[in-house]
Structure formats: C-alpha cells, structure tokens
Amino acid sequence: MDAVLELRNVSKHYSSHRVVDGVSMEAPRGAFCSLLGPSGCGKTTTLRIIAGFEEPTSGEVLLNGNSLLGLKPYHRNVSTVFQNYALFPHLTVRQNIEFGLRYQPERCRNGSNRQSAREVIEMMQLGGKETRKPAELSGGEKQRVALARSLVLQPDVLLLDEPLSALDPRLRKQLRAELKSLQRSAGITFLFITHDQEEALSLSDRISVMHAGRIEQTGTPEEIYLKPATRFVASFVGHVNWIDGIGIRPEATRMGRKTPATGVRTVPATAVNCVFLGNCVQVEARLLSGASVVVELPFGHERPTPGETTHIWWRPEDELRFRE
C-alpha cells in the first residue's frame, strides 16, 4: 500500500494527561480516511500534530516517507479545513483563496495565481461570489471557500476538522455528498475528523476509531460496523444490544412468539414499544433482568404486541466477537 501519510506510535502528553497515546495509522494515497471518536478522544490533537500546530511528545509523523517533525506548519505540504473555517474576515473570497498561493507560488498549477484561483472557484461553484467578504456568505459557501483555499494548493493530505458540524442538519447531508464527490474528482487524500459515526461510515474508504487517545480499530466501514474489534467500537458505531455480555446488532435480533426450532439462541423479553420506520419495525423490549433491547424486524415479520412477553432470538454467528 502506498501510504502518503503515516503516524508511528505518536503520543502527546500534557503534564500527566495522555491526550494522544501511541497512535499509529496510515493514510493510503487518494483515499478518504476518517478519524472517528467521541469529543475529547484526542482526534483533534492528532490532526494538529499532523498540521504542525503541536509537536508530539514522542513518535514519528511521515509524509511521503519524510519526517514532518520539527517542520513549521508553513513548511508542511498538508492543509487544514478548520471547524469554524477560519476564513480571513478582512479579505474577499478571491483573496482568501489566493492567500496560500502567494506564499507557496510553486504550488500553482498553471502559471498565474489568478488562473489557479479561477479554476478552483469554478470547481467549488463560487463564481460570482469572488468579491464577497466571508461575513456575506452562507454556511455552505463558507465551507466551500475553506475547501477551495486549501485545495488550490494541492496538498498531499487535506485535513478536515469536523467541517460539517457547524452546519444545519439538512445542509450537512447535502454537503456530505459534495465532499465525497469532490474528494474523488480532486484525487487528494482526505483525513476527515469527526465524532459522527454516520458521517464516517458514509464517506470513508477507511476509518480509524479513536478512544481515550488510542486507535481502537482501523478498517473499512463494513469491517468497523460488522466486525468491531472492541466493545467501544461496537457501541460507538451503531447500536448494540448487550445480552449477558454478548453483543448483537438490532437488525440481527428477532422477536416474536414463533421462535425457530434450531440454530438460534433465545431469551424471554417483553415488548415495550413498536415503531414503524418504513424499512423496518423497531421494537423496544425489556429483558427479565430489566435491560433494554432494541430489535429491528424486517418488513413482513410478525409484529410483537406491546406488553406481551415472548422471546427474542439471534443466530450465534451474528454475535459480535471482540479482540479483548
């Protein structure tokens, strides 16, 4: 695998607190990579170490095989899209986009800065907005300017720090699709930081799930969801029913009076609530122990009656198996 970016055992300690604790990861060239984790898990610090805003306490950061350590942010061929976009409020859209080219003229694709900027403005559909100031732009436009400002420099890796979290949910879904197609067409390696598992699953070629300063698992979205390596990954990415210490996804869990005779494990449970979701019926049930379980029944399956005690069951092969 051709890794454009590689982290080897990177740690960052603040006095006694280990914010990043031995993180190793690789970003394949041209891939959409995500660093997924809850807030405070160290993912933003990891990004800041790659961008050069923080120096790691130990470990190695390689870009195209060369160490980045000791290099100032302005000497690293990576670029960041900040969470709040950090557009320069006193500069116009065009000046924002041309900002980096002015200091890194060697990154200019075709002769003039103006021409490179024009191409990116076109690509990001910002035509007609060139002379606006950031304050006059909508949230989605601001995001596109932030992306354009970085993309015009053709960085080896584009670092995105929760770029969708500042937007309203409807716009977020639309821009998510745009982001993915942009990454494909630009062919630039993305390292996308997010706490939103849905975002990570839908966008990424490769996800690293981070928890308490460590990477718990790296894999494709399918691997992360279907074969979570740890309990944390399983419960952070999607919902998990914990039954006697065994984890089962809601869609692998069934419920009803007629349990199959063989090949399944069954547990008695009481249906509490049934909700029709269109593609499935979601049942909230309670075990005898009082634990709550979510069951997603496919269309056409027998529908439990709330208050009635029946059984839930699942196939042993659908049980999640963990490393620990």
Added chain:
Amino acid sequence: MNRLRALFLAPVWVIIGSLLFVPLAIVFLYSLLTRGTYGGLAPPWTFENYQRLADPLYLSIAAQSFLLAGVATLLCLLIGYPLALFISRSGRWKNLYLLLVITPFWISFLVRTYAWMFLLRDTGLINTVLEAAGLIQEPLPLLYNPAAVVLGLVYDYLPFMVLPVYSALERLDPTLLEAAADLGAAPRASTLRVLLPLSWPGIRAGIILVFIPCLGAYLTPDLLGGGKAMMIGNLVQNQFTTARDWPFGAAVSLALMIPVALLLVLLLRRKGEELL
C-alpha cells in the same frame, strides 16, 4: 416611543450642551474680541487673533507640537503593540498584567511627572548614580529638552495604546493565525497580512486616544521641557495667564481643534466601523 427616547436622551443633551457646546461658544466669542489694556476682553470684534496664528513663531510651536505628539504616539505604538500582544497571550496572568499597566493611574499625574524630574535632573537619581560609578564626569542633560517631553508623554499615555490594542487582539480568533501558517505564511507574512489588519481597529483607537491628548498636553512639556520644548498647550496657557491675552488664547485653542477633527475624520471615514 420617540418621546420616551427623547426623555432618556435629554440628560445627555443637557450635559453635552452645558459642558461642551456652551463653553465652546464662549471660547469662540472670546476669540473674536480684542485684548483689554490690562487683560480681559474688550471691543472691537475682529478676526485679527486668527490672522496672528500665521506668525512663524506660532507655526513653529504648532510644528513642534505635532512632531512631539507624533513621535510619542509612534513610540507608544511600538512599545504598546508588542506589550498588548504579550498580555493577550499570557493566559491566566492577563488580568495581573493589565492591572500593572494601569497601576500608574493610582498616583496623581502631577506626582508622577515630578518623579520623572527627580530622576532626570542634574542632581537626580540617574546622574548621581552614573557619577558615583565614575561613568560620567558631568551630569548628562536629561531634563528640559524635547526628548524628556516625549519620554513623559509616552509614560503618561502608554496605557491608552495598550488597552484598545489588547482589546482588539483579544477578539481576534487565534485559529486565523493558524490558518495563515497552514496556508504557508511565515510569521512575518501572517503578521503583516492577518494580525495587523485585524487589530487595526485597536491600533486606530490607540492612535486617537494617545495623539490627541499629547497634542494638547501642557503640563508635561512645561515641567519636563522647561520651556525649551513649547507645545500648543503651553501657548494657550501662556496667553490666558502670563500674557493675559484671552482672545488670542481662545483663537489658538479653537484652531487646534481643526487638525484634531481632520485626524478623526481621516481615521474614521470608513462607514460601518466603530471606534472601539
């Protein structure tokens, strides 16, 4: 609603009217009269006081005032900006440092100025120590020159530069500087292209708050300049006291308002921008 608004604004207008516009009108009327034989005011009405302003003597005093106030403002900016930047990045020490910046105000302006005289004069602390150390044979002429006046002005007005600049820097989003570095701008470039433009409102407010009072200063040039560095303020004071020429003093002080107003217009001409 409008009536209520007028009611609430009324005290402001009474204060501004009685303490600003009425006195200004009185000064204006004085400036159009003639000096009485033993001081005071006398007819006839005349513009002569304004014509006298063109006298090279007075023009040179005006030029000297602008020069000293300008140099003092520039020094305040050169000292105050890095200081404000340092304080804005001092985390939990910020408030302590800000307190230290305004500590001199706890002591009377006059006492502070006299303290400088005790330090700078021929038999003052600095000269005494230097002589005792054998570094100089004769006292250095530290007091009663334009440099001493500038020193006094900078000392007096530095906080008026530091505080607005600090306030502007505090409001600046630090990720903007990170973004500049991220896009390839080295510290020098990001200072010129991002930090300075974005803190300009604070710089501008500092310039106004320092330059204008410096231009009209009279106590500092009087005490530290010893009459060798006369400024417009001293001229006005002289006319009203020693020279007993109230009409001319009034004309000088009104004439001083013109460059000040021009400066304000120049710095604040862009609409939609606030002073502080």
